Amino acid sequence: MSAPCKVLITAATGNVGPHAAAxxxxxxxxxxxxxxxxxxxxGRLPERxxxxxxxLGVPDSIxxxxxxxxxxxxxxxxxxxxxxxALTVLKKIEKxxxxxxxxxxxxxxxxxEPRDNNCHAYLEGLVEDHTSDLEWTxxxxxxxxxxxFGFAPQVRNGGIVRFPYGAAARTSVHEGDLAAVGVRALTSDGHAGARYLVTGPESLTQKEQLRIIGEETGRELEWVDVHAGAAREQMVAAGWPPDYADGALDYFERLTREPEVGSDVVREVTGRPARTFRDWARENADAFR
Ligand SMILES: NC(=O)c1ccc[n+]([C@@H]2O[C@H](COP(=O)([O-])OP(=O)(O)OC[C@H]3O[C@@H](n4cnc5c(N)ncnc54)[C@H](OP(=O)(O)O)[C@@H]3O)[C@@H](O)[C@H]2O)c1
Structure with a gap:
């Protein structure tokens, strides 16, 4: 099947959308x-x-x-x-x-993620159970x-980052690489039904990420572990449902003992190696100055 000639990106001006558009x-x-x-x-989106x-919360408006x-x-x-x-939006997409x-x-x-929690697992379930004609990935x-970027205000304002679980080791992915995998899945054959685990190329603790940001911006930065409860309060104040905030913080605690899973999907699907956190920090150094 040839590549679709017109593609819609939703939530398009966040971290991923502008890369996907490009x-x-x-x-x-x-x-x-x-x-x-x-x-x-x-303005983050390319001109064309x-x-x-x-x-998205008002399906007829899309x-x-x-x-x-x-x-x-x-x-x-x-x-x-x-x-x-979500189901109404999906049905409109399928049409x-x-x-x-x-x-x-x-x-x-x-x-x-349980399927009844109204987030990613739930959305996957909708696609699997309620569509028949879509090629999905x-x-x-x-x-x-x-x-x-969540560290940036504290980096700019003194250079001490206070957050829980500095030893949590993640395989964070460059959002441009994630976008590139998605675009390959939309524009080439062979990805229908795939459930790709998309990760960066390395496992780094949060503290190590901060050290790299310091190296790329020419500053010595300090990580101070704070109690998870303090971060939970901030997350809930920022709109996170309390059980999501608890789930995320529990996951970070787990990552202090057991590094996050990794994969080679970026290279396998795009043919290019996944970018490192240092690449990302260099590209975005100005946000931390
Ligand atoms: N961040 C992570 O580590 C992570 C991990 C796993 C999965 N994800 C998934 O990745 C997805 C993409 O993340 P992202 O950071 O690029 O974007 P995002 O933060 O999920 O979405 C931000 C975008 O959505 C728009 N938006 C908000 N409410 C909307 C509505 N009611 N209707 C239409 N658009 C609306 C925002 O517009 P405004 O700018 O006008 O507010 C902005 O363009 C997320 O949705 C999440 O499910 C993220």
């Missing part, structure tokens, strides 16, 4: 981006992307964006939105598209290297 354009595909009204981050306003689209790069930026909404890439999570791969990604 890779799709490079592959000669027309790109549409679904963005919220007055999204201040639209067609912008459609719509709200009809125009989906019209004539043959592929969807589906990201779902909610923890708690009603499950009926138009032949191929779907869903950004899922390593949590599904290792069995941490799941990207079960580890944490993004971009999560390290």
């Amino acid at each position: 890779h799709l354009l490079e592959a000669g595909v027309s790109v549409r981006a679904l963005v919220l009204k007055d999204d201040p981050h639209v 992307v067609e912008i459609f306003e719509g709200d 009809d125009a964006a989906l019209e004539g689209v043959k592929g969807v790069f589906w990201m779902w930026p909610f923890f708690t939105l009603g499950t009926a909404t 138009q598209a032949r191929r779907l890439v869903l950004v899922s999570s390593v949590g599904v791969h290792i069995g941490l 799941f990207l079960r990604t580890t944490g993004f290297m971009a999560n390290a």
Whole structure:
């Protein structure tokens, strides 16, 4: 089957969407981006992307964006939105598209996410159980290297990062590499039904990530472990449902004893080695200055 000529990216102005848009354009595909009204981050998208306003939480508002689209790069930026909404959106996608890439999570791969929790495992279940004509691919990604932007305010403001579980070892993935895997799955054959574990090339503790950011910005930075309860409060204040915050923090605690799983999927699917955290830190050094 030939590559879809028009692809819609949802949650398009986050960490992954702009990379996905750039890779799709490079592959000669027309790109549409679904963005919220007055999204201040639209400028992150390449110029040739067609912008459609719509709200994933209001399924009828995405009809125009989906019209004539043959592929969807589906990201779902909610923890708690009603499950009926996701199914309605999926059914609308299936009416138009032949191929779907869903950004899922390593949590599904290792069995941490139950299917009834309204997040990645649930979305995978919807796709498996409620579609028949779509060629789908799941990207079960580890944490993004971009999560390290969370350290940036403390790095800029004194250089001491206070966070729990500095010894948690992750195989964080460059969000551009994740996007590249998804674009290959949308634009070439042989990926239908794949559940790819997408990771970076190395396991690094959070402390080691911070050290590398310091080396790339020419500063000595300090990690101070704080009690998980303090981080939990901040996560809940930022909109995380309490049980999600607990799940994430428990996972980090586990990663202090047992490093995160890794894979060679980026190289296998894209033909290029996965970028290292040092590559990412060098590209994004200005955000920490
Ligand atoms: N971060 C990780 O480590 C990690 C790990 C595993 C899986 N994931 C998955 O990766 C996906 C992509 O992450 P990301 O960081 O690129 O993006 P994201 O943070 O999930 O999504 C942000 C984007 O979604 C848009 N958005 C928010 N509410 C919306 C709505 N109601 N309708 C339409 N768009 C809406 C935001 O627009 P505004 O800019 O206007 O707010 C922004 O463009 C996530 O959805 C998550 O499921 C992430």
